[in-house]
Amino acid sequence: MTQPPITLLMADDHPIFRHGIEAILSLEDDMTLLGSANSGEQAVAMYRELRPDVVLMDLQMPGMGGLRAIREITEEFPNAKVIVLTTYQGDMQISNALKAGAASYLIKSTLRCDLIFAIRQVHEGGRPIPVDVAKVIQEHTGDDALSAREIEVLGHVALGFSNKRIANQMGISAETVKSHMKSILAKMKARDRAEAVVTALRRGIIEE
Structure with missing residues (x-):
C-alpha cells in the first residue's frame, strides 16, 4: 500500500x-x-x-x-x-x-x-x-550562563547606554550595573563591553 x-x-x-x-x-x-x-x-x-x-x-x-x-x-x-x-x-x-x-x-x-x-x-x-x-x-557546553538580569544589562549596553542610564532604566544603582558587567565579562571571556556585545549577538544571547 x-x-x-x-x-x-x-x-x-x-x-x-x-x-x-x-x-x-x-x-x-x-x-x-x-x-x-x-x-x-x-x-x-x-x-x-x-x-x-x-x-x-x-x-x-x-x-x-x-x-x-x-x-x-x-x-x-x-x-x-x-x-x-x-x-x-x-x-x-x-x-x-x-x-x-x-x-x-x-x-x-x-x-x-x-x-x-x-x-x-x-x-x-x-x-x-x-x-x-x-x-x-x-x-559552549559547560560555559557559565548569563542570568536574566545580566542579559537585560547587556541588551542595554548593546544600545549604547551608559551605566548611569542603564541603572535608571532598570531601577538599580550604577554600582550594581558595574557588578553585573564584571560578571558578564568574566562569563563571556570578553575584554570589554564591545567584545561582550559582539559575542552575545553572534551566539544569540541578545538580538539586534
Missing part, C-alpha cells in the same frame, strides 16, 4: 527563499507543501487549520518570531514536528529552539539532500542534528 505523502507547512518571510524550498519539495513524490506563512502569527494559525506533518520554521520574522511560534504550536499540539531552517547559528538560538520544541535545527546553507533527509527523519520521530550544529552546541 502506498504511504500518504508527508505534508509540510513553511514559515519564512523571504519570498525568494520560500519559492526555492517549494521547488525542492515539488521534486519529492512523498512530500506535499500545504502552505506558506510569512510570520509567526500566520504559521500558528495555518498549523491549526492544516495540521501538517512537519513545519519548516525560520526564526527571524516580522511580528511574532519563529521561537515563540514554535512554543505556541508545540504547547497546543504536543506531537507537532518542527524543523528550524534559519541563517542563525548561535548556540543560544539553537538551544532555545530545541528547548521550545523543535525536533531539528538546520542552517539555510544546508544541502538539498540533507534537508530532505531531515524532513523524513523528523516525520518518523527522529531528532536529527547536523554535525556543524552539534559542534556549535558542544563548544
Whole structure:
C-alpha cells in the first residue's frame, strides 16, 4: 500500500527563499507543501487549520518570531514536528529552539539532500542534528550562563547606554550595573563591553 505523502507547512518571510524550498519539495513524490506563512502569527494559525506533518520554521520574522511560534504550536499540539531552517547559528538560538520544541535545527546553507533527509527523519520521530550544529552546541557546553538580569544589562549596553542610564532604566544603582558587567565579562571571556556585545549577538544571547 502506498504511504500518504508527508505534508509540510513553511514559515519564512523571504519570498525568494520560500519559492526555492517549494521547488525542492515539488521534486519529492512523498512530500506535499500545504502552505506558506510569512510570520509567526500566520504559521500558528495555518498549523491549526492544516495540521501538517512537519513545519519548516525560520526564526527571524516580522511580528511574532519563529521561537515563540514554535512554543505556541508545540504547547497546543504536543506531537507537532518542527524543523528550524534559519541563517542563525548561535548556540543560544539553537538551544532555545530545541528547548521550545523543535525536533531539528538546520542552517539555510544546508544541502538539498540533507534537508530532505531531515524532513523524513523528523516525520518518523527522529531528532536529527547536523554535525556543524552539534559542534556549535558542544563548544559552549559547560560555559557559565548569563542570568536574566545580566542579559537585560547587556541588551542595554548593546544600545549604547551608559551605566548611569542603564541603572535608571532598570531601577538599580550604577554600582550594581558595574557588578553585573564584571560578571558578564568574566562569563563571556570578553575584554570589554564591545567584545561582550559582539559575542552575545553572534551566539544569540541578545538580538539586534
